[in-house]
Amino acid sequence: MRDWARAAAYLLLGGPLGALWWGTLTCGVLAGVLLAPLWIGVVFLALTAVALRLGGRLERALARHLLGAEIAVPYRPWPDGLRAQASTLLTDPATWRDLLFLLLRLPVAGAEALLLAPVAVGLTLAGLPVRAVLTEGDVTARFNGRRLFTVDELSSLPYALAGAALLVAVAYTVGPLGRAHRRLAESLLRPTAGSRARRLRTALDAERGRRAATLRIAAAERRRLERDLHDGAQQHLAGLALDLGMALRAMGDDAPEARRLVAGARDQAVRTLEEIRTLARGLHPAILAEQGLDAAMSALAGRCPVPVDVRVDCPHRPPPEAETVAYFVVSEALANVARHSGATGARVTVGCARGVLVAEVRDDGRGGARAGDGTGLAGLRDRVAALAGSFTVDSPEGGPTVVRAELPCGS
Amino acid sequence: MRVVIAEDSVLLRTGLERMLAGDGIEVAASVGDGEALLEAVRATRPDLALVDVRMPPSHTDEGLRAAVRIRAELPATAILVLSQYVEEHHAVNLVAGDARGIGYLIKDRVAYVEEFLEAVRAVAAGGTRLDPQVVAQLLNRRRQGGPLSALSPREREVLALMAEGRSNAAIRAELGIGTRAVEKHVTAIFAKLRLPDSEADHRRVLAVMTYLRHR
Known part of the structure; x- marks a missing residue:
């Protein structure tokens, strides 16, 4: 019943709203x-454009609340700057679909107004x-001044029943009309498939941008920390170690206990x-920033107790974020080679081609390594x-x- | 002996000044960045420049670049580079064809005053000192199955000390073996690696470095 009332209200609003849209x-x-x-x-x-947008929003709200329609907002993101706003407004298909819907409101309401005639007849009967x-007497039904029939209290009852039936029949059309x-x-106020894809793309781009910014901030923060430490x-x-060394030298041999303590402190x-x-x-590996991947990989290999063959083939320098992650992948993998693999040798291969930076560490150890939770390898997976x-x-x-x-490096 | 110190940390700089002065070494100037180092070396012509790698303004490798320029302009100036991080590339850049009067040590070595002063004097006298950590990097980064794997563990130790710039006498003292044994190992190493043998320590360093780099 409540749905029926809402649909009826929606239909009744059609005339005035349609007239308003046409007029405006x-x-x-x-x-x-x-x-x-x-x-x-x-x-x-500009005011018309504003009215159009407002109209679209109002109609969307009405359809949602009175008809139970599920309609997402279809508009493209509103840019800064008048020129860009005008261009967005004119090229957004949602603008023209809104316009079509608003202009359709009046003729449709006009057609629906034909239903008011049976309602009037029904009410009269x-x-x-x-x-x-x-x-307290006979009643004569007239139409356009012409007499149709005359009835008294009793003989009017069949007419009244017919009128009620007519009203019920009209009431039954409200549901289907509301659904239509x-x-x-x-179909008109919803985002089109193309505009949905466009919105998704825009949202994805924004998300990518945010993520890249987060990574940049994190990297900058790590650099700052490293520099503060340095x-x-x-x-x-x-300086402290130097002073302790000097103190040790100045002490002489007559206080062996003190010497021992100072040497321990140093x-x-x-x-x-x-x-x-x-x-x-x-x-933040200083050598990476300073000398690039080749030198940094060589230094990693140099610190690994297992002999490591290093091959780096990068004609252009990849972006610092990709470089840093590749460095930590190799660093952690070599640490695992040294700790767990039992390998007698390892090979590090780093290359950039077709916009992808590939870093690979291969060893001849016993295998069985897992990138499970909480291991260094799992941390690498997240960074990659x-x-x-x-x-x-x-x-x-x-x-x-x-x-x-494999890291995208955009070149 | 006269020394110029380039180190941006005031604390460490004054510590080094005191250490050198306490050992009768004259500190001709002490500065805090690469440009000032170049000027000081040109003005005072010291026997040795003690140089920190990372200094203002860029905080990357100012010291190293200044050292390379000093090397080109005033080759008689010995250079001892100190760094928080030792990297083989730095060592290779420094030595670049002539290992005479070159040192490259990690900063921690200043805590061992006697050894540090020995290194300062050795480098000023035209010797070479490479930090054991650099040598370890050079030795580790080797392919399997090459001539290095033909070396015995003892010969590898001797090779490492040679690469650090140690003389035969120092190697003997370090490993606690006899003069003849050291000579035997050195000869064996040069033979196995097919390097021209040399008596001069700094030339030996260069030969070993070159070998390790380009194999």
């Missing part, structure tokens, strides 16, 4: 065109017994320096995924193990 839009466009030589014409056109009772309106609204803690510790300072160095390298790259670990029992990352 035609007047706006006419005024705009006629006054175009004056700047005021542009204002009228159903009201005959009431009139007969009120006038819903379909019309949905200029702060590392220098201070080196050694501890040096060990701490080494730890900070490892930490800083994990944050953040750049929309792919990461695979192929490590059958008995070996060999191949760790491979």
